[in-house]
Amino acid sequence: MGRRPGGSTFGNSTGLTVLVENDGNAAAWGEARFGGGEGFRDVVAATIGTGIGGGVVLGGELFRCSHGAAGEVGHMGAVANGRLCICGRKSCWEQYASGNALVRDARAMATERLFDAQILLSLGDGTPEEVLGELVTHAVQSVDRVAIDVLDRLGEWLGRGLASLSAILDPQIFVIGGGASEASEFFLPSARASLADRIIGKQYRPIPEIRVAELGNKAGIVGAADLARVKFFSET
Numbered sequence: 091m092g093r094r095p096g097g098s099t100f101g102n103s104t105g106l107t108v109l110v111e112n113d114g115n116a117a118a119w120g121e122a123r124f125g126g127g128e129g130f131r132d133v134v135a136a137t138i139g140t141g142i143g144g145g146v147v148l149g150g151e152l153f154r155c156s157h158g159a160a161g162e163v164g165h166m167g168a169v170a171n172g173r174l175c176i177c178g179r180k181s182c183w184e185q186y187a188s189g190n191a192l193v194r195d196a197r198a199m200a201t202e203r204l205f206d207a208q209i210l211l212s213l214g215d216g217t218p219e220e221v222l223g224e225l226v227t228h229a230v231q232s233v234d235r236v237a238i239d240v241l242d243r244l245g246e247w248l249g250r251g252l253a254s255l256s257a258i259l260d261p262q263i264f265v266i267g268g269g270a271s272e273a274s275e276f277f278l279p280s281a282r283a284s285l286a287d288r289i290i291g292k293q294y295r296p297i298p299e300i301r302v303a304e305l306g307n308k309a310g311i312v313g314a315a316d317l318a319r320v321k322f323f324s325e326t
């Protein structure tokens with residue numbers, strides 16, 4: 091049995107409409123339609139996980155571009171000759187503004203400033219080497235100095251990348267998700283300041299808002315379901 095153009099093996103064998111989508115794109119679509127970006131047409135979503143996942147919605151449409159690879163914002167170049175990324179390069183944004191970067195910075199800073207990291211260290215086994223991202227987001231609620239400074243630094247790096255994305259895409263809003271967003275009140279101020287500092291053309295356009303994602307872990311499944319729904323109704 092031949093494969094129909096644009097179809098899929100699963101679609102052919104079941105007779106169902108099948109949609110295959112990148113998780114970052116699906117999550118971005120979910121947030122843009124029903125979450126933090128609801129009501130906006132131009133939305134860039136970034137999920138701070140082990141790396142930084144992303145997705146772009148422009149003019150109310152998911153921006154896949156030529157090969158479906160648009161929106162890989164985590165691997166945007168941000169530094170020269172910096173930390174080695176999983177992709178093999180030493181320039182990627184996600185090595186500075188992701189959950190992994192948060193852990194790396196927290197361990198280094200806690201090693202240098204043991205006294206300031208007492209709350210953070212008390213949540214784990216007491217050693218900087220075993221600090222985890224969720225411990226940082228918990229410790230910051232108890233005003234741990236190292237946790238505060240690490241999240242402030244994360245926000246500063248986040249804003250740098252968002253300024254670059256603004257130069258290319260000019261969105262109305264950024265929606266930030268992922269585990270670290272539980273501590274957003276501690277990194278959004280520096281992210282907003284960093285973005286405002288670096289964005290080009292701010293005398294001619296508003297600075298994009300930075301909002302926290304609202305759908306949590308369900309963003310991807312909500313987005314995928316809605317994309318499938320849109321595809322189904324466009325085909326029937």
Ligand SMILES: [Zn+2]
Nearest residue numbers: 165175177182
């Ligand atoms: Zn990379």
